Amino acid sequence: MFVKVTDQLNREVYLPTFPKRIISIVPSQTELLYDLGLDERVVGITKFCIHPNEWFKTKVRIGGTKNLNLSLIEELQPDLIIGNKEENSKSDIEFLEKKFPVWISDIVTLEDSLDAIKKIGALTNSQTKSESICLNILSKSEKFISSTIKLSGTFLYLIWYNPIMAAGKNTFIDSMCKYLGLNNCLTLNRYPEIKFTELNNIHPTYVFLSSEPFPFKEKHVKEIQNYFPESKILLVDGEFFSWYGSRLLQSFKYFSELITSLKN
Numbered sequence: 001m002f003v004k005v006t007d008q009l010n011r012e013v014y015l016p017t018f019p020k021r022i023i024s025i026v027p028s029q030t031e032l033l034y035d036l037g038l039d040e041r042v043v044g045i046t047k048f049c050i051h052p053n054e055w056f057k058t059k060v061r062i063g064g065t066k067n068l069n070l071s072l073i074e075e076l077q078p079d080l081i082i083g084n085k086e087e088n089s090k091s092d093i094e095f096l097e098k099k100f101p102v103w104i105s106d107i108v109t110l111e112d113s114l115d116a117i118k119k120i121g122a123l124t125n126s127q128t129k130s131e132s133i134c135l136n137i138l139s140k141s142e143k144f145i146s147s148t149i150k151l152s153g154t155f156l157y158l159i160w161y162n163p164i165m166a167a168g169k170n171t172f173i174d175s176m177c178k179y180l181g182l183n184n185c186l187t188l189n190r191y192p193e194i195k196f197t198e199l200n201n202i203h204p205t206y207v208f209l210s211s212e213p214f215p216f217k218e219k220h221v222k223e224i225q226n227y228f229p230e231s232k233i234l235l236v237d238g239e240f241f242s243w244y245g246s247r248l249l250q251s252f253k254y255f256s257e258l259i260t261s262l263k264n
Helices: 027-035 054-058 070-076 090-096 110-123 127-148 172-180 217-227 248-263
Strands: 003-006 010-017 022-024 042-045 081-084 102-105 152-161 206-210 232-236
Touching: 003 090, 003 110, 022 027, 027 081, 027 127, 042 054, 042 070, 070 090, 070 152, 090 102, 102 110, 110 127, 110 172, 127 172, 127 248, 152 172, 172 248, 206 217, 217 232, 232 248
Parallel strands: 022 042, 022 081, 081 102, 152 206, 206 232
Antiparallel strands: 003 010
């Protein structure tokens, strides 16, 4: 039998049978594979795939998301590699797809994430679990939307320090922040590098300092407050804003708690 699933770049990925040697090169999708019950079939993960901790300790690490150890991947002889358009480098993907089946996600919205979860479920013969995860995420998101009094105003979401980089439009982070009731104060797309001295006309209601990929600390709150004296500056757990796999099962509870803390 052949397995055929279209990825989110509209590429058709063919496998001679369901995969038995999977490499995940994206942390949030690694966590999803764990929650799909694919422990014995995942043979490689990146050094940033920190969840679950038992996999981080025991699975072969094949480099970083944008700096893969291609020779080690070849040694592992995967029959499926699962990556992401944004998180992995195009050159690495082009090299790997010449040798192995590579399925790529491209996620901007919650709907994109649910679509990816279902397709990965189909690709790995774990449809029942993937459908259950999707239904659970939808249920939690709908409950959040119907029962939570949202925030109002604008946000600036910072992901990197020196240089300062932020999440702009057309990103999953931007999409998730909208569930809080907030609008992005940036008009630029993707992840622009910014200078605070050039943002004199931007007065965000909230400035979110993410825990990842750069781990902002309390000292950064005090520094950045100088540039935005009227804004509420706070540290946030970036995994709930940017991980688009099964971590979404926990995101809306986190958002609810975050809103409550900001309103008190």
